Amino acid sequence: MGYTLNFNLIWRHFDKLWGGLLLSLELAVISIAIGIVIGLVLAVWYVSAGRVVRTIIAAYVEFIRNVPLILLVYLVFYGVPTVIDLAYSAPTSFVVTLSVYSGAYLVEVFRSGLEAVPRGQLDAGKAIGLTPWQRLVHVRLPTMLRITLPALSNTFISLFKDTSIASVISVPELTYGAQWINFNTFRIVEVYLVTTAMYLVTGYALLFALRLVERRFRAAR
Amino acid sequence: MLSQILYALPFLAEGFAVTLWVSLLVVVLSLIAGVLLGVGLVYGPAPLRWAVRIFSDTIRGIPILVLMFFVYYGLPAVGLHLQSFWAAVLALTLFKTAQVVEYVRGAVASIPKGQSEAAMAIGLTFRQRLTSVIFPQAFRRFLPPWINGVTDAVKGSALVSLLGITDLMQAVNQVIGRTYEAMPLYILGALIYFAVNYALSYASRMLERRFAFIRD
Numbered sequence: 001m002g003y004t005l006n007f008n009l010i011w012r013h014f015d016k017l018w019g020g021l022l023l024s025l026e027l028a029v030i031s032i033a034i035g036i037v038i039g040l041v042l043a044v045w046y047v048s049a050g051r052v053v054r055t056i057i058a059a060y061v062e063f064i065r066n067v068p069l070i071l072l073v074y075l076v077f078y079g080v081p082t083v084i085d086l087a088y089s090a091p092t093s094f095v096v097t098l099s100v101y102s103g104a105y106l107v108e109v110f111r112s113g114l115e116a117v118p119r120g121q122l123d124a125g126k127a128i129g130l131t132p133w134q135r136l137v138h139v140r141l142p143t144m145l146r147i148t149l150p151a152l153s154n155t156f157i158s159l160f161k162d163t164s165i166a167s168v169i170s171v172p173e174l175t176y177g178a179q180w181i182n183f184n185t186f187r188i189v190e191v192y193l194v195t196t197a198m199y200l201v202t203g204y205a206l207l208f209a210l211r212l213v214e215r216r217f218r219a220a221r
Numbered sequence: 222m223l224s225q226i227l228y229a230l231p232f233l234a235e236g237f238a239v240t241l242w243v244s245l246l247v248v249v250l251s252l253i254a255g256v257l258l259g260v261g262l263v264y265g266p267a268p269l270r271w272a273v274r275i276f277s278d279t280i281r282g283i284p285i286l287v288l289m290f291f292v293y294y295g296l297p298a299v300g301l302h303l304q305s306f307w308a309a310v311l312a313l314t315l316f317k318t319a320q321v322v323e324y325v326r327g328a329v330a331s332i333p334k335g336q337s338e339a340a341m342a343i344g345l346t347f348r349q350r351l352t353s354v355i356f357p358q359a360f361r362r363f364l365p366p367w368i369n370g371v372t373d374a375v376k377g378s379a380l381v382s383l384l385g386i387t388d389l390m391q392a393v394n395q396v397i398g399r400t401y402e403a404m405p406l407y408i409l410g411a412l413i414y415f416a417v418n419y420a421l422s423y424a425s426r427m428l429e430r431r432f433a434f435i436r437d
Contacts (some may be wrong), residue, residue: 082401
């Protein structure tokens with residue numbers, strides 16, 4: 001093998017990884033928050049809209065889902081500013097991209113969730129005299145959110161992993177930190193072992209926590 | 222602008238061919254490895270089951286990009302020298318294999334227990350039970366998620382551009398580096414990926430309709 005593991009340099013630069021991990025989480029949280037808003041609005045709009053709006057929303061969803069995320073990241077960061085006179089930082093650019101990206105996946109999640117709300121609940125809401133808006137806010141959305149919670153947490157975990165793509169536009173998140181240490185210390189195996197462990201521990205901790213939340217809300221049927 | 226893009230088209234086509242070649246390799250290799258490991262996960266002895274479980278949960282828990290850098294930069298450090306093309310294919314294949322393992326496990330688990338009990342009752346051997354009863358049914362459950370995952374392989378292949386391989390993504394970036402026509406070229410690139418993946422998912426819906434339906 002001729003390669004001896006030496007983690008000293010990794011610990012010396014560990015702040016790059018730790019700070020990177022926090023930024024990865026931050027990017028994922030902000031993006032899914034915006035993505036949820038996009039997804040909710042478009043899903044509710046979709047189920048009640050005419051054919052033109054439906055086609056436009058479907059086109060957005062299909063386009064985003066069929067194009068590599070890395071290309072969308074480049075397009076927003078390097079492409080858009082050449083057309084529109086706007087200046088934004090790499091992290092902002094990435095958050096916008098990941099929000100639009102997750103929004104497309106969440107439209108589908110919420111749309112199928114809305115369709116899965118039992119018809120009887122809506123009829124019951126109508127029977128006790130709720131207005132359409134009240135039926136949406138107090139009956140349809142809460143039930144739909146419970147149904148879609150597992151899909152929502154899966155999307156969040158996968159967005160957390162997708163934040164690694166931000167490294168291609170030099171956003172200093174976890175993968176970028178790993179590359180920095182890789183190129184500056186050449187402790188290649190060590191840095192990727194530690195980085196892998198950080199992604200795994202964080203990802204599974206998130207999954208575990210989100211499953212607890214799901215159980216809490218599923219029980220309240 | 223238009224003439225510059227037209228001029229770049231043959232170059233983009235070469236990159237596109239690399240994208241397709243990488244995707245094809247990954248899809249085929251991961252199918253073979255994933256089915257073998259998946260069957261090992263369901264029917265293998267305990268140590269094999271644990272090994273496959275750990276492999277799958279680890280690989281699926283990290284970003285493909287990290288896996289790719291790990292394989293690309295890490296293997297030479299331990300004395301294994303692969304061309305960047307094959308390092309990229311290896312990393313993407315590892316990732317896809319873990320997914321295929323889960324599709325296989327899910328498909329086999331979805332077959333009611335009564336099926337294999339009935340097969341046992343009429344005296345089929347273990348091997349006959351698998352090849353004549355379980356696998357033909359599991360195949361139909363396996364197909365839809367697997368086919369849907371093929372578009373992921375095409376999208377994932379764009380990451381090989383980061384290892385300096387001139388696939389479609391890298392070709393687009395290089396043409397932009399030369400012409401500074403960022404927006405039109407990114408959109409063109411996106412439309413090419415979109416066309417391929419949309420066609421694939423359309424084909425998958427057709428196949429699904431043909432195969433996936435199990436009449437109870």
